[in-house]
Amino acid sequence: MTLAMLMGLCVLGCLAVVAAPLPSSDMLDPESSRARSTRRAEARLGATVFTLAVLAFGILHGLERGSTGLVLPLVAITMVGLVALHPWLLVRLCIPLGLPRLAVSLSRLGGHPWVRDPEGGAVLAGALAQLRRPVDPQMHAWLRGQLRRGPLRGAGLVAAGLLAAEGGDRDTARALLHSLDDLDPDLCPPLARTIALDWLVADAVRDGDWPRVLSLTEDHPGPSRTLRLMTVLARRHCGVTSDQPERATAHGTSRATVWRAWWRAPRRRHTLSLVREALARPAHARPLTLAPVELADDPRLAANDGGPVPSEALALHVEALIDGDGPGAATRLARLCEAWDQALDDFGFRGHVRRRAEALRCTTSSEKVMAQLHRDVCEDVATMMVEAGVWPEHDGLTLLRAREHMHERSLDELRHVSELVDGPRPALATVDHVVEQWLAWLKVRRRYEAVARVSSPAGALGAVSELRREAYEIIELHLRQLMAWLWNDLGERGLANAISTWLLLEAERVHDEASAAYHRHNVALVI
Numbered sequence: 001m002t003l004a005m006l007m008g009l010c011v012l013g014c015l016a017v018v019a020a021p022l023p024s025s026d027m028l029d030p031e032s033s034r035a036r037s038t039r040r041a042e043a044r045l046g047a048t049v050f051t052l053a054v055l056a057f058g059i060l061h062g063l064e065r066g067s068t069g070l071v072l073p074l075v076a077i078t079m080v081g082l083v084a085l086h087p088w089l090l091v092r093l094c095i096p097l098g099l100p101r102l103a104v105s106l107s108r109l110g111g112h113p114w115v116r117d118p119e120g121g122a123v124l125a126g127a128l129a130q131l132r133r134p135v136d137p138q139m140h141a142w143l144r145g146q147l148r149r150g151p152l153r154g155a156g157l158v159a160a161g162l163l164a165a166e167g168g169d170r171d172t173a174r175a176l177l178h179s180l181d182d183l184d185p186d187l188c189p190p191l192a193r194t195i196a197l198d199w200l201v202a203d204a205v206r207d208g209d210w211p212r213v214l215s216l217t218e219d220h221p222g223p224s225r226t227l228r229l230m231t232v233l234a235r236r237h238c239g240v241t242s243d244q245p246e247r248a249t250a251h252g253t254s255r256a257t258v259w260r261a262w263w264r265a266p267r268r269r270h271t272l273s274l275v276r277e278a279l280a281r282p283a284h285a286r287p288l289t290l291a292p293v294e295l296a297d298d299p300r301l302a303a304n305d306g307g308p309v310p311s312e313a314l315a316l317h318v319e320a321l322i323d324g325d326g327p328g329a330a331t332r333l334a335r336l337c338e339a340w341d342q343a344l345d346d347f348g349f350r351g352h353v354r355r356r357a358e359a360l361r362c363t364t365s366s367e368k369v370m371a372q373l374h375r376d377v378c379e380d381v382a383t384m385m386v387e388a389g390v391w392p393e394h395d396g397l398t399l400l401r402a403r404e405h406m407h408e409r410s411l412d413e414l415r416h417v418s419e420l421v422d423g424p425r426p427a428l429a430t431v432d433h434v435v436e437q438w439l440a441w442l443k444v445r446r447r448y449e450a451v452a453r454v455s456s457p458a459g460a461l462g463a464v465s466e467l468r469r470e471a472y473e474i475i476e477l478h479l480r481q482l483m484a485w486l487w488n489d490l491g492e493r494g495l496a497n498a499i500s501t502w503l504l505l506e507a508e509r510v511h512d513e514a515s516a517a518y519h520r521h522n523v524a525l526v527i
Contacts, residue, residue: 033494033527034186037116044085044111051081086111091125098132100139104146113191119150121189124159127166128195135166147431152438153494154180154188158196160435170203175442176435182498184527194224201230205274210237210283229265232258233274239284255279310343317377320384329388333381337392337399340377344370344398374398382406389453407467410451414471417447418478425485434492437482441499448475448506469510476515479503483522493527 055078062070087106094103107122114121123146161176177196204212214234235253262275316336354366381402420440451471487496500522507516
């Protein structure tokens with residue numbers, strides 16, 4: 001058996017792989033996204049091996065006959081075939097050249113790295129190329145229109161987020177890129193997640209929010225060299241010591257570690273200023289500067305008379321507003337409510353309010369003023385409870401009314417926000433409609449989680465559980481209708497599956513068996 005005949009058998013074997021790709025052992029459903037992605041990857045692999053085998057067979061056959069005239073044509077044809085099978089080799093050149101249309105056209109040929117989301121990956125490649133050019137609204141509109149050629153999945157969400165950021169809407173970009181964690185992993189190419197993380201880190205660096213940079217990069221399983229540099233800089237700014245104690249200093253990460261990470265990272269000329277700033281003026285070592293407070297000049301204002309005021313309650317109120325959800329929030333709010341109970345029950349303070357109301361010629365009685373003051377205080381405390389996610393332990397009147405305000409206001413705000421997902425649902429929805437509804441669902445979830453974060457001690461467990469149960473009943477009806485519209489009318493099964501998965505988890509937390517059974521059935525459907 002000659003070597004040429006052996007190569008011929010290899011070619012036949014590759015043809016067999018292309019014609020009948022072997023199913024993976026973890027393939028549960030042949031119609032699932034994982035199954036389709038696996039078949040596409042196996043077909044590309046088989047075709048690649050087949051192309052290389054044909055090249056080797058042709059070269060060996062020519063050498064056996066003593067002719068080398070077919071070597072160059074075969075190499076050229078093979079290169080064209082490999083580019084057609086793996087267009088990312090050429091797209092990587094189109095992106096820095098700023099050729100979005102060509103990048104989209106070539107990426108539509110499929111292949112690595114967009115096997116899990118071919119349509120969205122093509123648009124993402126075009127969006128990356130568009131970032132190298134001046135802002136072009138027409139090109140943005142064209143790229144967004146290309147997203148409707150297939151279901152909106154991981155790469156498509158990243159493309160929509162980058163286009164929103166290029167248009168100046170960074171809040172929308174953050175929401176879309178953070179929402180990748182909600183999608184099934186089989187619907188999001190790994191490169192799309194990497195691009196999303198790079199943008200989020202760059203956005204945090206731009207804002208100087210180094211704690212956010214640290215939270216984004218520190219636990220990443222496979223960070224790039226640039227992300228490693230950003231992690232080191234974030235540790236330096238936050239005063240976090242290095243993982244290796246011998247390299248740690250009083251200022252956190254050592255200078256040698258910073259310079260070593262900078263030298264290993266690419267684009268050193270662009271990141272040099274960040275390194276110098278971290279070494280010269282780390283954020284944790286900068287003095288805290290507060291904006292000056294300008295007092296009003298009108299002596300008739302009730303707060304400017306210089307008389308007795310509930311100074312302790314006001315001081316604690318300011319402290320609670322500033323510290324927010326910091327450590328000890330529950331104790332801080334309990335002390336605040338107790339201080340306001342004492343202040344509002346003080347007859348001296350009530351008499352002072354009455355005299356000031358008479359001096360200012362108020363048309364409202366002093367008792368109504370006190371009642372309105374108490375109501376405002378309770379509403380402030382209720383807002384701080386939701387933002388801090390705590391349920392203080394105190395039996396005073398102020399905290400009791402604050403809990404009632406929190407319960408009523410939280411549900412009212414949740415009803416109002418839930419109406420956002422009931423927006424117009426045209427039969428021929430554009431990508432803007434889909435993205436708008438996806439953002440509305442994310443906003444509903446953030447508001448619901450703000451209410452659900454309010455935890456309670458054992459004595460108040462029933463009240464908080466009831467609040468969460470009522471909140472879930474409010475959002476579940478609206479989100480169920482949105483999920484059905486995405487699944488049945490638009491074929492956006494990935495987005496609908498993400499919503500249903502989250503609703504299933506919440507239904508189990510609030511012990512809603514009927515809702516959990518419904519969403520459990522939806523989650524089990526093939527996406």
